[in-house]
Amino acid sequence: MNEKSSRTYLLDNSGIGHEPTAGSSVKPHNRVGFLNHHLFADFLTGPGFRPLTTRFEKEIMGFKTRILDMCGSEKKETKRTGDFFELFTQELTRTSLRATCGPLLLELDPDFPRRFWIYNCGLPHFLRRIPRLFAREAYEARDSLVASVKLWHTAARLRFEPRYVDEAADVDPFWGCNFFRQRQESLGGIDNYDADAIASEDFGAIWGFNHNVILAAFWVSYEVFRDHALLSRVENEVAACADATKLSGIDVEKLVTMPLLQSIWVETLRLRVHIFMSRKVTQADLNINNWLVPRDNVVFVSSTPAHMDTASWSCGPDHSHPLDEFWADRFLVPQSDGTAAFRLDASMSGSWIPFGGGVQMCPGRHFAKREALLTCAVLVSCFDVDLAVPDGGMEMDWSTCGTGTLKPKARVPYSINRKEHGGVN
Ligand code: HEM
Secondary structure, three states, X not given: OOHHHHHHHHHOOOOOOOOOOOOOOOOXXXXXXXXXXXXXXXXXXXXXXXXXXXXXXXXXXXHHHHHHHHHOOOOOOOOOOEEHHHHHHHHHHHHHHHHHHOOHHHHHOOOHHHHHHHHHHOHHHHHOOOOHHHOHHHHHHHHHHHHHHHHHHHHHHHHOOHHHOOOOOOOEOOOEOHHHHHHHHHHHOOOOOOHHHHHHHHHHHHHHHHHHHHHHHHHHHHHHHHOHHHHHHHHHHHHHOEOOXXXXXXXXXXXXXXXXXXXXXXXXXXXXXXXXXXXXXXXXXXXXXXXXXXXXXXXXXXXHHHHOOOOXXXXXXXXXXXXXXXXXXXXXXXXXXXXXXXXXXXXHOOOOOOOOOHHHOOOOHHHHHHHHHHHHHHHHHHEEEEEOOOOOOOOEEHHHOEEEEOEEOOOOEEEEEEOOOOOOO
């Protein structure tokens, strides 16, 4: 975004509440924080949420079909050559982009997912402000992605007519959904916002909608497939959620309440998400445990100390499950009837903060859980996956620490075959 447009952020001291912060004179149409926040909330926790989940359920069937095609019709003894991570960075990103932005962006730029992950791998360069000269690939990927979003906007504007919007007043084949249509109006009204600025904003949204969850979905499935005993327990939970009346053949609302899957989800985020949340101290100096943060300063809160705090989390009998290792059962409590219940209660809410907190807490958290667990469920019920994992497990790449879910440090060779008898419809 050019400097003139991005100054809108610097000048916006009106907060994200309906009422602007006292003393702010920012005009309503320039309240960029408020406009963004409320469009996100409507899309991800308000009226846009169910239609979005339904679209994802439909699109995950395309994900399954593409992998079935990859496998071919015969069960074969394949060598573990491909990279399991790429199944997520390519195929799941495609699925998620279609669910959020509709089909047109990918029709215009089928290579978007590949460059999206080149950009993501280049995040450390942007964070350290490495000049373009020394990080050409990352900068070129970013520029080309924003250019594709702008091209998508131009094409959607030309082709869209109100009659294409579905009965629920949400989906259309060009903008994808109401969220992106509304953003054209709201963001288009901001002073000094041109087509490039709006494309940058939408690219930022697309990044937030995909980066953390695709990586988290990878880690969930990685943990499940690398441990055969865990896989068989997960298979049982997934089988209990089979429902032929659902688009994906799985009752997603039931799936996200299953104790073991919930524990795997929460543990994955505890271990893999290392994110800095930023807050600006606006009203008065802030006193935290006698540390004074002067007004107008920015505070970064890291999720890592809380997620690694031995006083907060169970480490199992005799500390057999240290916090730097994945333990699927960390959030399960044995019940008297022999079953286990999932437990992440209010007493832990300040310690489990992958989604941040307060009014700025991630609005995509409900969708993220559905996306990651449904992806895992489809893989578990339809495919046999064999991963080649180094002893001691795959290390994480800490170079993007602070931006959210970490990547694996190396490739994860794998083979995949369709299951002989199984699978969702
Ligand atoms: C594992 C997955 C995810 C993680 C760890 C994550 C984490 C976060 C965090 C830490 C924040 C900032 C919260 C704060 O400042 O307190 C955030 C904001 C946000 N997230 Fe997520 N997120 C994930 C998935 C998603 C998904 C799937 C979506 C949308 C589909 C999404 C949309 C957003 C948006 C729009 C914001 C900004 C909200 C605002 O400024 O009003 N996130 N996320």
